[in-house]
Amino acid sequence: MAAMALMLVAAAALVAMPAEAGDENVVFQPCADAKVQRRDGFTFGIAFSGRDSFFLNQSLQLSPCDSRLSLSSRGAQLAVFRPKVDEISLLTVNTTTNPTINRGGFMVAFAGSKYAARSSPVFVGNSSYAITSFTLVLEFHKGTLQDVHWKTGSCSSCSGKSSMVCLREQGCAIKAANCKGQGGSVDCSIGIQLAFSGTDKHDAVLNSWYEVSKLQQYSLYGLYSDLKNSLTTRYDNIF
Ligand SMILES: *[C@@H]1O[C@H](CO)[C@@H](O)[C@H](O)[C@H]1NC(C)=O
Numbered sequence: 001m002a003a004m005a006l007m008l009v010a011a012a013a014l015v016a017m018p019a020e021a022g023d024e025n026v027v028f029q030p031c032a033d034a035k036v037q038r039r040d041g042f043t044f045g046i047a048f049s050g051r052d053s054f055f056l057n058q059s060l061q062l063s064p065c066d067s068r069l070s071l072s073s074r075g076a077q078l079a080v081f082r083p084k085v086d087e088i089s090l091l092t093v094n095t096t097t098n099p100t101i102n103r104g105g106f107m108v109a110f111a112g113s114k115y116a117a118r119s120s121p122v123f124v125g126n127s128s129y130a131i132t133s134f135t136l137v138l139e140f141h142k143g144t145l146q147d148v149h150w151k152t153g154s155c156s157s158c159s160g161k162s163s164m165v166c167l168r169e170q171g172c173a174i175k176a177a178n179c180k181g182q183g184g185s186v187d188c189s190i191g192i193q194l195a196f197s198g199t200d201k202h203d204a205v206l207n208s209w210y211e212v213s214k215l216q217q218y219s220l221y222g223l224y225s226d227l228k229n230s231l232t233t234r235y236d237n238i239f
């Protein structure tokens with residue numbers, strides 16, 4: 001599932017990842033159009049940069065694939081993922097090894113060229129705070145990505161914890177001084193709960209967003225045994 005590569009946006013041209021069984025989607029680049037069915041892999045990107053760098057003339061938001069933004073010359077970073085369509089996935093971006101990511105400010109999720117879909121920029125962190133938990137919904141219409149939304153988190157998991165604060169709009173944030181690499185002991189890597197909605201190219205309904213929305217967001221982390229240590233440590237043990 002969450003194969004991830006981190007590189008400059010300019011290098012996004014080709015992402016070589018082997019297709020898994022049942023995956024008939026031959027499009028591996030986030031800046032190309034794909035038409036998918038359930039169980040295909042789907043490649044999309046997340047770009048990290050300052051908020052203004054996602055806008056042309058500070059007013060028109062473009063896809064990070066659009067060369068007019070010149071994201072690479074602004075030091076933006078890119079993570080590329082290939083989750084399976086309609087499977088609930090937890091994606092991670094390791095900020096211990098890439099500390100500039102949650103100080104860069106904002107991230108935008110995107111895919112496609114002619115049908116370029118991109119999310120609004122969402123705040124990830126600055127020198128004071130790091131946000132580590134996100135939910136992303138990829139919405140398809142007949143197998144083509146139509147829309148990408150971030151669902152904002154609630155603050156219920158941070159109330160009463162001195163290392164965390166509740167930021168309006170964004171949900172819980174960890175005070176940056178508690179993060180590894182900045183003097184603290186918490187792994188402030190970003191975890192993105194991913195879900196799908198809409199329809200695939202055969203008009204089959206994608207249900208995983210419905211499933212995620214019915215569950216408590218944090219209870220899902222227990223399903224991902226490889227991440228259990230970092231994630232449950234972050235939320236349950238340290239504070
Ligand atoms: C952006 O600004 C430049 C220079 O001010 C101008 O030439 C260009 O037409 C503007 N583009 C848009 C889309 O507003």
Ligand SMILES: *[C@@H]1O[C@H](CO)[C@@H](O)[C@H](O)[C@H]1NC(C)=O
Pocket residue numbers: 092094095096097187189230
């Ligand atoms: C991030 O990388 C560091 C150093 O390689 C590692 O110790 C840490 O467990 C990783 N965190 C996650 C969430 O993978």
Ligand SMILES: *[C@@H]1O[C@H](CO)[C@@H](O)[C@H](O)[C@H]1NC(C)=O
Pocket residue numbers: 123125126127128129167
């Ligand atoms: C960091 O972000 C928070 C929340 O958006 C904001 O209140 C604060 O002023 C920012 N701090 C810096 C140093 O930019």
